[in-house]
Amino acid sequence: MIQTILSRIGWFLLLISLQVFVLNHIHMLGYATPMPYVYFLLILPNNLSRWVWVALGFFLGLIIDVFTNTPGVASASLCATGLLVPFLLKTFTPTDKEEEVFIPSSRTLGRMRFLSFAALSSLVNTTLYFVIELFSFYNWASLLIGIVGSWVLTLLFIIALESLRSAAKKK
Amino acid sequence: MHNLLDFLRKYNYVFLFLLLEIASFVLLFRFNNFQGSVWFTSANAVVASINGVYGDVVAYLNLQTVNRDLTQRNIVLQQQVEQLRLALDRAGHDSTYTEQRIAEILSEYQMIPARVVSNTSRGTNNYLVIDQGEKQGVRPEMGVVGGGGVVGIVYLVEANHSLVIPVTNNKSSISCRVRGQNYHGFLQWDGGSFRRAHVDDVPRYAEAKVGEVIETSGYSSMFPPGIFVGRVRKVSNSPDGQSYRLEVSLGTDFSNIRDVSVIATPHKAELDSLYHRADLNMPAE
Incomplete structure (x- = not known):
């Protein structure tokens, strides 16, 4: 139990540090910034109460916001993502695992299911993030570039993190 | 009552979500000039249109007083213009030789x-x-x-x-x-x-x-x-x-x-x- 909590805290700090020190400085095409911190919400056990996702999403977003000088943007988008993630997780859970308690991963869910789950979750997060940040649909082209670019980059980082995690698990 | 509590318990995450979203947006509007300005302008547009209608009605009801005041003011201004015109006439009149001579003769009078x-x-x-x-x-x-x-x-x-x-x-x-x-x-x-x-x-x-x-x-x-x-x-x-x-x-x-x-x-x-x-x-x- 303590180990689980410690590993959660470790992921929490790792993702924040990665975002704050590295990824926030990436602006591909001028807009696209990878935001793999949403990965933290993807690897929470499926038996948690839904409010935990919401609350953790908010706090993670809040800390990201503090470091990126975007008060409210990441917290609002990640909080909303936290509301949807359990629902998406339930959708992608294979029928034979519905009764079990598990931590979502490419191993427990299956590679494609986990990828789809991660893709949809991060799409929701990046879309909300950019809509809230730009706060207008006037520059819809740049909005679209930001959303799609960030989404793809985020997904690449999530795949990398996931492969790292599963490799660590195998050892 | 029991049902209500059940409902609240079942959907507690939704309320938490709403609460945290509100907090996020307060942060957003409080600390970001652009989003804040959009919020305030759009929020004020509604208020402003209501205020505009109210102001129109009040202005219409006040028209009689305004009209009377304007008429009075107009009269005062017309009188002023006339006085100024006279003063200008007197001041800006080119003096002829005769006038100059008369003024010379009469300067001691x-x-x-x-x-x-x-x-x-x-x-x-x-x-x-x-x-x-x-x-x-x-x-x-x-x-x-x-x-x-x-x-x-x-x-x-x-x-x-x-x-x-x-x-x-x-x-x-x-x-x-x-x-x-x-x-x-x-x-x-x-x-x-x-x-x-x-x-x-x-x-x-x-x-x-x-x-x-x-x-x-x-x-x-x-x-x-x-x-x-x-x-x-x-x-x-x-x-x-x-x-x-x-x-x-x-x-x-x-x-x-x-x-x-x-x-x-x-x-x-x-x-x-x-x-x-x-x-x-x-x-x-």
């Missing part, structure tokens, strides 16, 4: 500037009314001059207005001379053009020529000597054949006279006349 408010012409019995009277120091028998020269003599005085007998009245008789000569006659007018008068009783040996200047002689206490009256237009014989009659083109246009001055120092004029006559009688060696 106290002048009361006045304005012709009524210009009656009843055949040969014409009068002018000026807007200065007893309160301003105008007294009967004072001379009145204008930009073109002699105008007339104050006849009746009221508190704030005075009646002037102009040169173009057949009762008017002003002592005049030809400039440079001392022979004098009396300027008279017997109807006809407002721009012409005549000087009778000029001795035959006076050498008056057409175009010479007729000015006041100083033989009366009303005008100091040397004020322009007009120019000789024609020299002819008097009806009695004993003397010349000089027809004079008057310097003052009596059909279009506005600004005049009353010579308000009769004693000075009297003294000047005395000195003048003394000089004539005792010519310098």
Whole structure:
């Protein structure tokens, strides 16, 4: 139990540090910034109460916001993502695992299911993030570039993190 | 009640979500200028449109008062414009040579500037009314001059207005001379053009020529000597054949006279006349 909590805290700090020190400085095409911190919400056990996702999403977003000088943007988008993630997780859970308690991963869910789950979750997060940040649909082209670019980059980082995690698990 | 609590318990995450989203958006609008400005403008657009309708109604109901105020203001402003226009007229008027000369002669006299408010012409019995009277120091028998020269003599005085007998009245008789000569006659007018008068009783040996200047002689206490009256237009014989009659083109246009001055120092004029006559009688060696 303590180990689980410690590993959660470790992921929490790792993702924040990665975002704050590295990824926030990436602006591909001028807009696209990878935001793999949403990965933290993807690897929470499926038996948690839904409010935990919401609350953790908010706090993670809040800390990201503090470091990126975007008060409210990441917290609002990640909080909303936290509301949807359990629902998406339930959708992608294979029928034979519905009764079990598990931590979502490419191993427990299956590679494609986990990828789809991660893709949809991060799409929701990046879309909300950019809509809230730009706060207008006037520059819809740049909005679209930001959303799609960030989404793809985020997904690449999530795949990398996931492969790292599963490799660590195998050892 | 139980159901409500169940409902709240079941959907606690939704309420938490709403709460945290509200917190996020408060942060968003509080600390981000752009999003904050969008929020405030869009939020205010609704308020502003309601306020606009309310303001329109109030403005409509107030129109009567506003209208009355505006009318009053308009009247005040019109009066102001008129006063300023008069002041401008007086200030911006180009002075002619005659005016300059008259001003020179009259510089030692106290002048009361006045304005012709009524210009009656009843055949040969014409009068002018000026807007200065007893309160301003105008007294009967004072001379009145204008930009073109002699105008007339104050006849009746009221508190704030005075009646002037102009040169173009057949009762008017002003002592005049030809400039440079001392022979004098009396300027008279017997109807006809407002721009012409005549000087009778000029001795035959006076050498008056057409175009010479007729000015006041100083033989009366009303005008100091040397004020322009007009120019000789024609020299002819008097009806009695004993003397010349000089027809004079008057310097003052009596059909279009506005600004005049009353010579308000009769004693000075009297003294000047005395000195003048003394000089004539005792010519310098």
